[in-house]
Amino acid sequence: MNRLLLIPTATVALTLIATGNFFFSPQAAAQATSSPKQTSRVHITKGPALESAHGDWAIFTWTSNNPGGSDEHFGVVHYGTDPKNLSQTAKSHIRLNPAHSYTVFRVRVDGLTPKTTYYYKVDSANASGASDKVPSPLKTFMTQ
């Protein structure tokens, strides 16, 4: 600031322009997010199913109508060895394409025990963690 007192008015103006938000691009900021309206009812159209299993980890996948809400979204798998107590949860990040009618969710689950039968249900959640309240069948799989 001391410098500003020592220099001509023109430079003051230029300095202020340069150090303000002159270069901030409103268009650029607008592209950063685009949140379509949250869908009132999210339903699974395909799956859920075990996509692949690899030792102590596996990937689950399903397709639902586009849940809307935040583009930053999560697939969620609730799982456990007791079908009445799905005590564990895995989440994987995806980015919704607001223009697509359907959304493919894929969730990576780590830390599984070999040769064990697991039960699971799926859900999805928006960026804040709020559930999309996806009705999911209870499914089972056995690790290798």
Next chain:
Amino acid sequence: MRNRRLIALLIACVAVAASLLISTQLSSAKNEAAGKGNGKHDPDTPPPIYNPYPPGILPSDLDSEIARVIREVDNVEAEALAQLRALPPPTLTGQPPILAHTGQRANVLLGKVLNFDKNMSPFATRAFAFCHMPYVGFSGPIPSVNLTMVAYPGSVRFRAGKRTAQRYTYAPEFPVLNHNDTQAAFFGGNFWDSRATGYLLGSPDAHQAQGPPVDTQEHALPDTACIAFRLESASYKSFFETIWGDELDIKFPHDTEEICETPGGASVFGTDTMPIKLSPSDRARANDVYDHWAQSLDQYEASPDVSAYSSKFDAFLANAATLTADEMAGYKLFRGKANCNSCHLDGRSTAPTPPPPYGELPNSEDTGAEASTRPTFTCFGSSNLGLPLNPRDAIFYQNKPDSFGFTANPFGFGFRDLGLGTFLRSGPGSWPNPNDTWTPFAPTSDGQMQTSTARNVAMTPPQCPTTEAPGPYFQKEFFHNGYIKSLKQLVHFYNTRDVYPFDVTSGHCPSGTIEKVNCWPRPEVKNNEDMTIGKLGLSETEENQIVAFLQTLTDGFTTPYPDINKFTGVCARGGSAATQGNEVLIPTPPLPPCASAICDVAPLPTMPIP
């Protein structure tokens, strides 16, 4: 009052003593480095080569390629200076005062001159353009470096960074880094880890420009004031003063040249980031110069000289060009089945419904509304794509001190690149995080790197018209760690990462498999792995069509791209894009655990990073 004078006198004495001490130590360190004993620096005597690398890590043509790029840089610099001098001078007029008529162009050309000036480095060998030449969209210009060591050699041969040289093009479009609470994600910033937030200048791109000059593995100036010092003797000094109103007459101490010729990180500096001892008012002036210098660079990068919006796709949006059948098919896949535009936004409001097996309908009509006239092909966000650790990355080998006593990576192969997560923790190799409220988001940001614009990903010099083998092609490197060597591999990785996963590190794919074809080694960081990609169900033909579409995003279709013809090197030929670069794969050594200074820093990662 008397006590204050005494205190002021005492402070002044301490400052002088510290300056003398540093100066003495500098001479000692530089003499040792240069093998001299007369206490004066001989600029013709380069410091000893720093080579902690095992045989085969540095490319065999590195010296000649460095010399080649320096010649090209000098060539562009001479032309840029001529352009600047030929420009009619602007007129300062109006209220607020404006450099009327030619002020904007003068600033752009000044930025270009600054960008190609190799004097802005300790040994006057590294211009900013050295790692960012126009003919590759202002990314890495040395094919053999792109093929092998990933990061570019800096002023001190052969210190190097840890990541690929990002393209300048469209970097000025990124907004100031912000955490969007609704999306629970970060958007904006510059650099792979978004550490150039733009929090003071309002421009991440300008903030980014302030990094390389004082990056220990790039230009390695030890003090930001070295820029003002070097500008005082620049041939274009008067243009800088005219455009910015700065008076380049700072009273620099007598040892400034010696300090600026000593690379940053030298042990003689200790933790002193401002070894040039300036008065507070002169330090403020030097800071102003540094800001203005960066802002001119930003304006060059924002100009059509760099970010031209002149691709075939731009012409297509303007109904001035027609995409080929493969390009159009690739475009539909890009925003349909392959879902690329969920992050690399193409400016369309809607897209076709994905076909089976993921959707229920066949490819439908594009019912999109008007396209943006200048889509940026990025969401400005970050994600962890799950790339394998690249054992060729030069950073892993720089675990011994160089002749200046500097060690880039004391962790060796214990280094893990957590990207945005490390920045939010103000961790090693990044910058301090200027916003404490962001720190809690580090665990959900580990492994995330900036989503680059897809524009100019395929740009190459005219004589090497593609990035893809068999060519003739220009060898580029892709993603933050250069693991991917062709666009074909890039698309195949998105398509099949989770189809061919193997719990191995690079160089150890099982016999009967081919790395990058039907074997993808495990991620360097699996935390927060993005699952939008990994199994897209694309056929071989569809992968190739997406590559064809990506090639329509190269500027220079509607108007010639400035300086694209400056490449004087050699194109590569032969081989296949699918296995391009596999001939230089090396086995990853057994990996020690992630260094605690990276992975055991609060807030801790969501799950341990091995």
